[in-house]
Amino acid sequence: MTSPLNVCKYHSDAFNEVERFFDSLFKKRTVDACWHPSRFEYARYLVKPLFEKRGITDWEDHVSLWRDSDGKLVGIALSEAADFNSFFLTASEHRSASLKQMLGWAMETNYCLEGGRKRMTCWADQDDNLLITLLKEHGFDQDIGQEYLLVCDLNQHPQSSATSHCLLSTLVDPCLYESRMECVASAFQDRSHYDLLSSYKMTENAPNYRQDLDFCLVDPRYPNTVIAACTGWQNHADNSVYLEPVAVAPQYQGKGMGTILLRFVMTALKYQGFRHVYVGAYGDGLKYFYCQAGFSHFRTLNHYSLNKLA
Incomplete structure (x- = not known):
């Protein structure tokens, strides 16, 4: 049985901790290894101005951290581009619980309204059956767009x-x-x-x-x-x-x-x-x-x- 999870906003003083978390995911080569660890640094220091210039309060408002009862970082939900899209990255031992919470967070905070309709997008590794199932259960449809990480x-x-x-x-x-x-x-x-x-x-x-x-x-x-x-x-x-x-x-x-x-x-x-x-x-x-x-x-x-x- 896993411990309860707590969500908090990202602050710049957690940068090194977040970078280490991305490193740990990338080494395991699981479905959560879809972001190279240095992509977070790129997003934090180069994409952030794009958010600000579009009138979105702050890039960091679109990053949330999930921690277990001991304060250990076990999940990150974030949006890289200056748009309402979401990526979810989790530690394996808390994956099921954290993904459900992250999707709920995204549906409450990371969307825009167009003509009275709520619009938002999410990304999922093509082999991430757990996340794909959750998205479909909440009414998400797969688009033709695909993003590739190449080496x-x-x-x-x-x-x-x-x-x-x-x-x-x-x-x-x-x-x-x-x-x-x-x-x-x-x-x-x-x-x-x-x-x-x-x-x-x-x-x-x-x-x-x-x-x-x-x-x-x-x-x-x-x-x-x-x-x-x-x-x-x-x-x-x-x-x-x-x-x-x-x-x-x-x-x-x-x-x-x-x-x-x-x-x-x-x-x-x-x-x-x-x-x-x-x-x-x-x-x-x-x-x-x-x-x-x-x-x-x-x-x-x-x-x-x-x-x-x-």
């Missing part, structure tokens, strides 16, 4: 043989800041809410942020123009890196620049001694793009939605 074994990754005139740089030159952020903004759907300077300042204050893992692809003929960019978030526990966001400037899209960037980056990470690199992909098109660059499938999340009269 590249850097030991199997050959050194980049790209011979283009582009050069890989890291964000050490202040002249690249503005162009880099303009490029990254193109990866987000609503650019009008993306404050370039404030979001970068928040990113560089992240505990595990490394400027030498903030990669830019540049053209020597236009040295202050970033063609493509991605940020690597280091996870010390397993010597891996999570890449997000990955972006190509609009005027360079469709020219293979994203693939060139990724192959250069994976070579650089391998040279630095990292073992694996992970990336998230929404939709089959992005999954195919990353697989062509050397990634393979790790986990699949299905998208479920609820749209009913409030």
Whole structure:
């Protein structure tokens, strides 16, 4: 018999504890290993400004922690994007009880109203039969959307043989800041809410942020123009890196620049001694793009939605 669970709001002083919890889930490779541990840091320090710019009070209001009677962290419910979607991650010994509570929390707090109807979405690993059953019991329907977590074994990754005139740089030159952020903004759907300077300042204050893992692809003929960019978030526990966001400037899209960037980056990470690199992909098109660059499938999340009269 498991102990009763208590829910509390997330506060920044729990960041390290949350990161360790994600590490513990990821090591077990269960259905709760759908988030790379460093994705939480990315969300906390780069997605947070998107919430604020859309008038949503605070990203942290969309993160709740579940603890057992001893105060041990056993579950996290959160929304990554600036929208009303929910992810649930739990420790196995409390899984059934915590999932029921988390879904109830989401249905009470993490929804929007459109035309008198309550709208919300949730994500579930395709093999998570317990969560999928709960969602269906509460009227959720599976959508066509899928999100993939992909991995590249850097030991199997050959050194980049790209011979283009582009050069890989890291964000050490202040002249690249503005162009880099303009490029990254193109990866987000609503650019009008993306404050370039404030979001970068928040990113560089992240505990595990490394400027030498903030990669830019540049053209020597236009040295202050970033063609493509991605940020690597280091996870010390397993010597891996999570890449997000990955972006190509609009005027360079469709020219293979994203693939060139990724192959250069994976070579650089391998040279630095990292073992694996992970990336998230929404939709089959992005999954195919990353697989062509050397990634393979790790986990699949299905998208479920609820749209009913409030």
